[in-house]
Structure formats: structure tokens, C-alpha cells
Amino acid sequence: MRGALATRQSLVNRKEPEIAKFIPSVTRDPRFLSVARNDKRIWIPSASRRMRGNDNMNFMTIPLIAFLYLYLLFVFIWLIFSLVALFHMVKYGQINFMTFITTFAYLAGSVIILFLSYEYLSRIDWNTGLTIFQGGAGIFGTNNF
Amino acid sequence: MLKYRLPGVMPGEKIIKIIRKDAFILFGKFILAVILTGLPALAGLMMFRLYPNLLEGEISYPLIVLATSGYALFIWLFLFFSFIDYYLDVWLITNERIIDIRQEGFFSRTVAELKLFQIQDVTSELKGFSKFVFRYGDVYVQTAGEVQRFTFRQIPHPEEVRDIIIKLTEENKKIHAS
Numbered sequence: 001m002r003g004a005l006a007t008r009q010s011l012v013n014r015k016e017p018e019i020a021k022f023i024p025s026v027t028r029d030p031r032f033l034s035v036a037r038n039d040k041r042i043w044i045p046s047a048s049r050r051m052r053g054n055d056n057m058n059f060m061t062i063p064l065i066a067f068l069y070l071y072l073l074f075v076f077i078w079l080i081f082s083l084v085a086l087f088h089m090v091k092y093g094q095i096n097f098m099t100f101i102t103t104f105a106y107l108a109g110s111v112i113i114l115f116l117s118y119e120y121l122s123r124i125d126w127n128t129g130l131t132i133f134q135g136g137a138g139i140f141g142t143n144n145f
Numbered sequence: 146m147l148k149y150r151l152p153g154v155m156p157g158e159k160i161i162k163i164i165r166k167d168a169f170i171l172f173g174k175f176i177l178a179v180i181l182t183g184l185p186a187l188a189g190l191m192m193f194r195l196y197p198n199l200l201e202g203e204i205s206y207p208l209i210v211l212a213t214s215g216y217a218l219f220i221w222l223f224l225f226f227s228f229i230d231y232y233l234d235v236w237l238i239t240n241e242r243i244i245d246i247r248q249e250g251f252f253s254r255t256v257a258e259l260k261l262f263q264i265q266d267v268t269s270e271l272k273g274f275s276k277f278v279f280r281y282g283d284v285y286v287q288t289a290g291e292v293q294r295f296t297f298r299q300i301p302h303p304e305e306v307r308d309i310i311i312k313l314t315e316e317n318k319k320i321h322a323s
Contacts, residue, residue, distance in 0.1 A: 088229055088254075092248070
């Protein structure tokens with residue numbers, strides 16, 4: 001887990017009390033998502049909502065896992081097209097070494113890409129959320145972008 | 146004998162030649178795949194230089210991994226399908242007929258055939274600089290009574306293919322006449 005978990009007091013000190021009041025006492029509270037902000041990890045409400053009090057700041061949180069589901073949908077479609085391509089190759093291809101080697105190379109390459117993807121994706125904490133404050137996305141963990 | 150699953154094989158039918166588009170066409174698609182891979186990689190490297198913390202970000206890192214993986218899968222499928230498009234687009238010349246098999250996209254495949262004794266005229270064409278240099282071109286086969294021509298597109302050594310078809314047609318016409 002990169003970055004330090006911001007405490008309620010540190011956010012108050014950084015003049016961010018409006019966020020500080022949302023920090024749960026138990027950090028694994030399902031109503032909250034951890035997000036990167038100012039190079040720190042903070043906790044905010046998981047649902048999109050308007051902040052309370054006299055602050056008009058709007059924010060929206062997109063759970064990072066939503067991107068993973070989109071990726072999995074893409075992989076599913078890719079898999080269908082791959083199966084159709086392999087079917088064409090096996091059914092209509094000439095019976096020779098070229099057909100065998102290209103089919104094998106495609107399968108091997110696909111397995112390598114999927115395996116490497118799994119290796120990298122399995123190390124990621126998918127509980128994090130992408131929070132958009134007043135139209136600015138905190139994608140890069142800083143406010144500078 | 147050349148091995149191929151001949152559609153509707155006739156008794157005593159032999160495959161004389163299997164023709165595909167020139168390998169130059171496949172090479173062009175390979176170059177396109179290299180460009181499609183290289184450009185985003187180059188853009189990514191520039192981004193990492195400008196924003197070195199991109200791979201450290203809790204959001205940016207997973208998004209980069211997802212995008213890279215998705216793009217790699219897409220390019221790999223594109224490359225494979227480019228090969229399939231080249232490899233399964235085929236013209237078969239047998240001692241009885243010419244078969245035109247076309248793979249069009251993922252879900253379309255067309256098979257057409259022409260009996261050799263129906264052929265009236267065969268024309269080969271080498272037009273353009275690259276076709277002339279790399280010796281690939283088109284062969285048009287005209288049949289009796291048919292308006293539509295049978296075309297072999299972007300095949301290697303079209304003159305040689307024309308000669309083979311003419312020779313086979315003459316032999317086939319003699320057999321059908323006797």
C-alpha cells in the first residue's frame with residue numbers, strides 16, 4: 001500500500017476539515033473508499049454525494065474495480081473473436097506445418113499476455129476509488145495534473 | 146499432392162496450384178501492426194518522462210496495466226486475423242475447375258467456382274510501380290456467356306498463373322470434347 005493513511009488531525013491541519021469529518025473511525029468501513037489525494041491515502045464516502053455543511057464542493061467516486069469489470073468484458077469479447085479466428089484456422093486452413101505453427105504461436109502468445117496481465121493485476125488493491133473533485137480527476141494522486 | 150480440404154471434391158480431381166495474395170500484402174499488415182504497437186509505446190515513454198510518478202499512482206498504475214494488457218490483446222488478435230485474412234483468402238486451381246475462397250472479416254466466407262471448360266479468355270495484369278517491382282498483379286478469367294469476371298487479386302507471378310490456367314483449360318476442353 002503506497003502513501004501514508006491520512007489521519008483526521010492531519011487533514012484538519014492541512015485545512016481540509018470537510019474531508020476529515022468523513023474519515024471513519026474504523027478504516028475498513030464499507031461505506032468508505034480509500035482514495036489517493038495529495039500523495040496521501042484518505043477515506044471518503046463510497047457513494048456519490050454532495051458534501052454536508054455549508055461547503056458546496058461536489059465529488060464523485062468511481063470504484064477502481066469498475067475498470068477491472070470493463071477490462072474483463074473486453075477480454076470476454078476478445079475471447080469470442082479469438083475462438084472464431086481459431087475455428088476458421090482449424091476448419092478452413094490448409095493441412096500443413098504453417099497452419100499448426102501459427103495457431104500454436106497465437107495460443108502461446110495469448111497465454112503469455114493473459115498470464116502477465118494476471119500477474120500484474122493480482123497485486124493491485126481494487127478497493128481504491130477514483131475521486132473526481134469539482135471536475136478535476138485525482139487520477140495521478142496529485143492535484144497538479 | 147497439395148493437401149487442402151477441397152469443397153465438393155470431384156472424382157479424379159487433383160489440386161494443381163494453391164494461390165494466395167503476394168506475401169508483400171501480409172508484410173504491409175505486419176508493418177501496420179508494428180506501427181500500432183510502437184506509437185502508443187513511444188507516447189507512453191514520453192508520458193513517463195514527463196510524469197515519472199505515473200507508475201506510482203494508486204489509480205494511474207492499475208489503469209495503465211489494464212490499458213496495456215487490453216491493447217496488447219487487441220494487437221495480437223489484429224495480427225492473427227491479418228494473417229488469417231491472407232492465409233484463408235485462396236484460389237485453388239485443380240484439373241477440373243478454379244475455386245475462389247474469400248475470408249471476409251470474422252463472420253463471412255464466400256466460396257465460388259468456375260469449370261475450366263467454361264473459360265474463354267485469361268488476362269494477366271501488372272500495373273503500378275510496386276506491382277512491377279515486386280512482380281505481383283491480377284489475373285482476370287472471362288467465361289463464356291458470363292458478364293462477371295473471375296479475378297485473382299494481388300497474386301505473385303500473374304503471367305505464370307495465366308499460362309497454367311490456359312494450358313489446363315485447353316486440356317480440359319479436349320477431354321470434354323471427346
